[in-house]
Amino acid sequence: MTAFIATAMIGLSLGSQYALLALGFTLIFGILGVMNFAHGAFYALGGYVAYAAVSHLGMPYPVAVVIAALVTGAIGYVFELLLIQRVIDDHLSTLMLTLGLSMLITTGLVGGFGAESPEFKFPVEGVLEMGPVRVPLSNLITVAVSACIIGGVYLLMFKTGFGRALRALASDRETASTLGLRANLMFPLAFSIATALAGVTGALVTPILSLSPHVGEPVLATSFIVVILGGLGSLWGEVAAAVIVGLVEAYSSVYLGGSRGALALFVLVLILLIVKPSGLFGREVRGA
Template sequence: MDTLVQATVNGLALGAQYALLALGFSLVFGVLGVINFAHGAFYVLGGYFTYSLMTGLGLPYALALIAAVLGVAAVGYVMELLLIEKIVDNHEGTLIVSLGFYFVVIAALTLFYGPEAVPVRFPVDSVLRLEGFYIPVARLIVIAVSAVAVLGLWFLLYRSKHGIALRALSENRDVATMQGLRPRVYFPLAVALSAALAGLAGGLVTPIFTLEPPVGEAALMVSFLVVVLGGLGSLVGAASAAVGVGLVEAIAGTYLDGSLTRLLLFVIVLALLLFRPSGIAGRSLRDA
């Protein structure tokens, strides 16, 4: 039971990370209709920006993380304006361009920082000792910060005029445009917000695990898997699937070999999609 409790906490921390990634991925698809393969690059940039601000400027971790999230959001905003804006309705084109952007970012990071992991560490390494088991405080911080970010996203989308505009554009772009909403204003904001969520996940998690250019591949794969499982365009589905995937991965990984854990995860996903092809909650942002 103690092992199960520890695995559950680890699973919730993983699920929180996956939720940040999946919500951003789902947001861009819901608003722009774009499968953004640059999402893994935003995750890695969040980690490297945080590391550079801590080591280069000597900023405390919390300030470095906030500045890194803003920096990654700016990168996402510029990427949408320069690369996605003119071909936003060309789904194959946006997929290729976003994937190309990912490879360019990873190549640049590898050239600048090298292919090996950089020595970045989460500033809190204490352990919460309870009867029979131990819980790393870093995991609890990841869960808490992610929960605040998810609540902030919910408030933005459902309690602000900008959120109403984003949801209107996701529901029917033509009608929303006739009502005076300008996609050229809100599309970059949606990508910036998505990038900020991925950058936050990268800045939070990579110091706990490892920070090296290839970690973006795993982040991209998990984002896509969770969004498909949750239902494309559904924020509730993405968040629910993220927590479920995190718990399955952590609990199964405690008792099974790593390769078997991945196999079990994909079997569960395939089985669920057979019975519900649209995912857990394949709905629009308006209904999410």
């Protein structure tokens, strides 16, 4: 039972990571209609920005996390404004642009920091003992910070005029534009928020797991699974799917092993999508 509860905490920590990544991914895809294959690269970039801020500039880790979000958000804003905006309705062009950006970021990280994983540790060590269960404090902090950020994204998207404007543009861009909403101003901001979410996730998680130039590739695939499983456009659907994927990944890895664990995750996703093709909360997309 002790191992079971400890594994649940690992799953929740993974789920919080996947939730933040998936929120950024679905913001770009749901609002702009762009499949951002550079999302994983922004995750890795956020980790390296935080690492550089702590190791080379001597900044406190919380400040480094904020800087990682600002840097990745700024790059995302400029990239959307100068490139994506010009071909936003050409899905093949946007796909190639995001793939190219992913390769550019990864190559830049290899050139700047090397291919080896640097020493980047979470600043808070120790465990919280709850009876026989010992939970790393780093995992608890990650879950708590992720929950706060997810709550902030919810308030932004559903309780502010900016969020309502973005959802209106996602639902019917032509009608929203005739009502005075300017997509060329709103879309770069949406892209910036999404890439900032990827960057802050990398800054939070890579000190706990690992940091390398290619660390974003597997999390990109998992983010895509979470987005499809949760139901495109549903914030709480993404969160629920992320928690499910994190728990399945944790338990299957512990009790089944690496390769069997990965197979169990994909089998679960296939079963759920066969039963409910629109995802766990697919109806919310149409009602949003």
